[in-house]
Amino acid sequence: MRILVTGASGLLGLNLALEASEEHKVFGLVNHQQVRTEAFTVLQGDLLASGTIERILDQTQPEWVIHCAAMAVVDACESEPLRARKLNSEIPAELARHVARGGARLLHVSTDAVFDGQRGEYTEQDEPNPLSTYARTKLDGERMVAQVNPEAIVARVNLFGWSLLGRRSLGEFFFYNLTAGKRVMGFTDVYFCPLLVNDLAGIFLKMLSLELSGLYHVVSSECLSKYEFGMRIARRFGLDGSLITPTSVEHAGLQAVRSPRLTMHTDKLAGSLGEAPPDIDSGIERFYQLYLKDYPGRLRQMTAGE
Numbered sequence: 252m253r254i255l256v257t258g259a260s261g262l263l264g265l266n267l268a269l270e271a272s273e274e275h276k277v278f279g280l281v282n283h284q285q286v287r288t289e290a291f292t293v294l295q296g297d298l299l300a301s302g303t304i305e306r307i308l309d310q311t312q313p314e315w316v317i318h319c320a321a322m323a324v325v326d327a328c329e330s331e332p333l334r335a336r337k338l339n340s341e342i343p344a345e346l347a348r349h350v351a352r353g354g355a356r357l358l359h360v361s362t363d364a365v366f367d368g369q370r371g372e373y374t375e376q377d378e379p380n381p382l383s384t385y386a387r388t389k390l391d392g393e394r395m396v397a398q399v400n401p402e403a404i405v406a407r408v409n410l411f412g413w414s415l416l417g418r419r420s421l422g423e424f425f426f427y428n429l430t431a432g433k434r435v436m437g438f439t440d441v442y443f444c445p446l447l448v449n450d451l452a453g454i455f456l457k458m459l460s461l462e463l464s465g466l467y468h469v470v471s472s473e474c475l476s477k478y479e480f481g482m483r484i485a486r487r488f489g490l491d492g493s494l495i496t497p498t499s500v501e502h503a504g505l506q507a508v509r510s511p512r513l514t515m516h517t518d519k520l521a522g523s524l525g526e527a528p529p530d531i532d533s534g535i536e537r538f539y540q541l542y543l544k545d546y547p548g549r550l551r552q553m554t555a556g557e
Contacts, residue, residue, distance in 0.1 A: 252276070252459075255313035257346075258320030259293065260284035262419035263360065263448055265550070266412055267317060270452035278311040280320070284415065288553050298342050304349055315459050316350050317358045318343055321389070325364075326505065328385035339388035344395035347403055356459055357396070357403040363443065363470060365390040365407065368510025371442065371474075375466045375519055382508040393466070404458055406469040409513065412448030412538065413547045415554060421445065422538055425481040429490040436498040437478030442512045444470035445480065447534035449541070457524060467520050473530040474514040483531065487539050 252275045258264035259279025268279040268291045277291035286293050294310070296303045298320060308316075321339050322328055328335035343359055350357045364386040365379035381387040393405050411422035418424075422445075428435045446454075446469065454469055475483075478497050485492035500509055521527040529537075541547070 252315055253311065253313045254278070254315045254317065255280065255307065255311045256291075256317050256319060257298065258318075259291075260286050260415055261319060261323075262412055262414040263408070263410060263451070264319035265415055265553075266448040267319065267452040267455065270449055271456055278313065280307055282320075284554075286415070286553050298346075299337060304342075304346050308349055308353060308355075313355050315356050315358070316346070317360070317455060317459075318346055319360050321360070323385070325383055325385045325509075328388065329383065332384045332388075335384050335388045336391070339385070340391040340395060343392040344399055347396040347400035351400040351402070356462070357400055358455055358459055359392070359396045359403055359405050361393045361405055361407045362386065362389045363407050363409045363468070363513045363515055364510055365393070366510055366513060368442075368512040371512035371514035372516060373468070373514070374516045375468060382510055386510075397466070402464045404463055405466045406455065406458070407467070407515070408451060409443050409445045409470050410448045410451050411445045411534070413541060413550055415550050417547060417551070420448070421477065421480065422484055422535075425484040425495070426488060426490070426542075429485055429488070429492075429494055432491070432494070434494045434496060435481070436503060437476075437481040437495040438500045438503070439476050439478045439497045440511055441477050441500050441509060442474055442514050443477065443480075444472075444474040444513070444515050444517075445531070445534070446471045446528060447537055449537060450529050450534060454520075454524065454528060461523065463523055467523070468515045468517050469520055469528070470515050470517060471529060471531055471534060472517055472521070472527045473532075475531060480531070483535055487535050488542075
């Protein structure tokens with residue numbers, strides 16, 4: 252398959268492009284952060300610039316498009332709500348419209364943060380209640396994509412993994428700070444279901460190959476607190492878990508409101524794939540094995556200028 256991945260320098264986009272390139276012809280679209288690799292074809296373009304979407308689709312002629320690009324820094328979205336709406340709502344809708352016209356399949360990446368986290372145990376049928384600008388714009392993006400391209404997959408995710416610069420996931424946050432002997436906070440009252448990005452990439456490719464459509468929760472089959480997640484990272488890597496201070500999110504001084512209990516059901520996904528997504532420990536184990544193979548170092552070598 253010819254696959255176009257947007258946001259190919261980000262945590263999800265880069266790992267997805269690398270995983271997909273083992274069996275497919277992949278084009279990775281980046282904006283400011285350049286990527287040097289022979290694994291896939293790197294293209295540069297600003298999705299906010301007029302004509303970029305049409306140009307990239309015409310240039311690549313993809314059969315599958317996986318839209319990972321987004322304004323994903325939650326507090327930055329609070330500071331720049333108009334830019335967040337453009338990138339998280341309007342651009343996905345425009346892309347979905349053009350992809351539908353060209354006959355390709357689209358997978359649009361959304362977030363578990365569309366829920367307020369008051370109840371937890373969310374299914375795809377539950378009504379979202381976004382608390383932040385980021386979450387509101389991502390929910391609008393979901394709905395606009397589904398409206399203009401009903402055959403698209405909309406995937407709500409939460410993920411961790413190794414990234415280009417080592418600063419994009421909670422797994423990296425705990426690993427690098429604990430390795431340096433730094434004390435960090437671990438929220439005891441924020442629950443989530445993070446899936447290793449490499450596992451997520453494989454699931455996305457399977458969803459597209461099965462020609463699925465509609466809304467799916469694509470997260471781990473297990474959920475836990477961010478404090479417990481940090482402790483499991485510490486244990487697997489042999490690091491000092493006592494450096495993680497159990498803390499309430501109320502004491503963190505974050506600008507945007509966070510949803511406290513984003514526990515999600517994955518029954519629909521498991522039914523469509525014929526198997527449940529991986530649990531946390533298997534994801535952390537693969538995260539650890541990738542570290543032993545110097546996967547983070549290989550990613551760093553892909554930054555332009557090295």
